[in-house]
Amino acid sequence: MARIEGKLAKYLQDEFKRLSPNGWECHSEVAILSPDLEKFLGYEPRVDVLLQRTNSSQKFWMEFEISRADPVANHTKFATTHLFQAQTQSDTFVSMMSADIDRGKRNLGVTTIYLMRHIGMNAFQTALLPHHNSKQIKELNNISIENLKQSSLDITQEIQRVFSISETVISENNQKIHFAGDILDVFMNLRKWNEEIVIPEKRSVWGKRTITYFVFDPLNRSFAPSKFCAYVAIPNTTALLELSLGNFCRSEMSINLYAKLDGTDNRFDGRRARLHLTQNLAMTQHEISEVPEIFRLFENWLFQHSDSINVHPKGIEILMPPEPFTKKIR
Known part of the structure; x- marks a missing residue:
């Protein structure tokens, strides 16, 4: 099982499920590898959230990076999985990083996204709760689920951000x-x-x-x-x-x-x-x-x-x- 950081990641998983747009469904802790590959490789990676159309024509594999020491580990997990089980055109990897991830680690994540694209993956990195600073993220991550429900976090905006940055605005040549x-x-x-x-x-x-x-x-x-x-x-x-x-x-x-x-x-x-x-x-x-x-x-x-x-x-x-x-x- 993927490690849930504090209470905030669990709350986000639950809210992404609850607020999934019409025509979409959301699942948490979904296996990335097939059972055969898990057995062969000896590890069992899971994704925080899989948001997909109900007909499975489009899938967003999302990781919430709240305060990890190594937030780029999930980029690597998906990139190496691609070597054995290639991402399809309907799949998109999205890393969402909070302000509690320092600038250098965030930038390392973005540049890793460039490498993921170079090997043929649809991949993006964007902000998680960007209007909250590092101190506020720490506080949110250390309060109860009940208090998080009272915090007025706009999770719909978080979902819309994923759509906004992953949608092609214009196609121009290549x-x-x-x-x-x-x-x-x-x-x-x-x-x-x-x-x-x-x-x-x-x-x-x-x-x-x-x-x-x-x-x-x-x-x-x-x-x-x-x-x-x-x-x-x-x-x-x-x-x-x-x-x-x-x-x-x-x-x-x-x-x-x-x-x-x-x-x-x-x-x-x-x-x-x-x-x-x-x-x-x-x-x-x-x-x-x-x-x-x-x-x-x-x-x-x-x-x-x-x-x-x-x-x-x-x-x-x-x-x-x-x-x-x-x-x-x-």
Whole structure:
């Protein structure tokens, strides 16, 4: 049996069952391997939650990472299982990590997701109860089931987040456009924009765009347009298998792809992008005047990119990440 951490994981299992959408059913502690493979390999892995359509046409194998010392162990469990019992196209692995998992371990999880995709798996990582900080998660994990039922946790939103980040928004050539699943995905896009915009050919493709909302990375003290940061471009399975690992395209947005989609496909939408970042990934939105220490950094950054960015006349809004991706600005 899989180890249940505190009371919170058990509560989540029960609530996912109770709140399964119409046409879906939910089971907990489901075997991943066939009985023959369990006997042959000598271990019996189980999944926290299997959420599947009642006709079994779509299955989400979900792990709740609340406060584990090794939260990437479940990624490895599913990846190695894939070697013996290949995941089907109807299967999707989803790891949900709380704020009580430190930044390095969360990021290790996301990068392991990239490797899982490279071997042909549908895999995602996203936030678990993202509007609760580490201290609050610890408190929730140490209270009774009865008290958890009184805590007003919005478990329906947790289920919807799984659907939101796993659903393909747009299919474009050999790529599937999705909403970013994790803050690292957002920051990878932020870094990619800043890397590409200094290349003359990329800067020409970007042109000069009027922007209101910017994502801020406190650790690297950098910014990028929020819409660019909110979408990822996942190579489809065929494209992934044709790539060598050294040339493996992770899932960042690119300036070329952004320019192709922006203004030509209404599914690629700035408002939806911003709401995803604030609602599903718990980024907080601030008027630039509210954060003067960040305003100074933004002015310096904007000066470097004045040929590429016009600030919207109504002002600047900054989107900041939640714990554990924050750092005091000095």
